[in-house]
Amino acid sequence: MHRHLAVYPGSFDPITCGHLDIARRAANIFEHLIVAVAEHSGKNMLFSTDERAELVRASVADLPNVEIRTFSGLLTDFVRQTGARVIIRGLRAVSDFEYEFSMSLMNSHLAPEIETMFLPTSEGYSFISSSMIKEVYRLGGDVGDTIPPCVLQALAGKYHS
Numbered sequence: 001m002h003r004h005l006a007v008y009p010g011s012f013d014p015i016t017c018g019h020l021d022i023a024r025r026a027a028n029i030f031e032h033l034i035v036a037v038a039e040h041s042g043k044n045m046l047f048s049t050d051e052r053a054e055l056v057r058a059s060v061a062d063l064p065n066v067e068i069r070t071f072s073g074l075l076t077d078f079v080r081q082t083g084a085r086v087i088i089r090g091l092r093a094v095s096d097f098e099y100e101f102s103m104s105l106m107n108s109h110l111a112p113e114i115e116t117m118f119l120p121t122s123e124g125y126s127f128i129s130s131s132m133i134k135e136v137y138r139l140g141g142d143v144g145d146t147i148p149p150c151v152l153q154a155l156a157g158k159y160h161s
């Protein structure tokens with residue numbers, strides 16, 4: 001059991017400035033943070049698991065206490081394997097709450113020793129979501145200030161190659 005360790009899981013398809021803000025703030029609280037990129041074999045992803053993990057890696061390169069891992073299967077199984085007792089999730093609006101709340105209840109049903117901690121989005125990031133960014137980019141909108149530069153490049157590679 002590692003009290004100094006937390007896991008921030010997500011799809012990160014792709015990572016945005018909103019995700020990055022949550023990761024940074026969690027990395028300020030915990031000695032070590034694992035950003036866990038879910039494989040989601042069934043879900044329709046724009047980027048492969050390796051691409052998503054690589055974009056996360058490049059985006060958090062300046063944070064020495066952040067590690068990037070990929071996982072498949074149950075999040076609680078993965079978190080148990082790491083020895084962490086805390087799952088970090090971000091909350092944007094009321095609309096996130098119901099889903100995040102029921103997921104945290106299910107996770108604590110599966111693994112009562114693991115707590116979910118929610119960090120509220122920072123001002124200015126509440127409107128940012130991976131799905132919105134992909135849609136706006138695809139339609140030609142400027143999303144440059146909502147994602148790390150490597151993600152902008154990767155989106156260009158996906159849509160213009």
Ligand code: ADP
Binds near residue numbers: 012
């Ligand atoms: P998932 O598919 O697991 O919901 P996401 O990659 O969409 O994965 O999101 C991972 C976590 O980051 C979720 O807790 C989500 O609420 C949070 N998150 C996403 N965008 C933002 C944002 N702009 N501000 C704060 N938290 C965010």
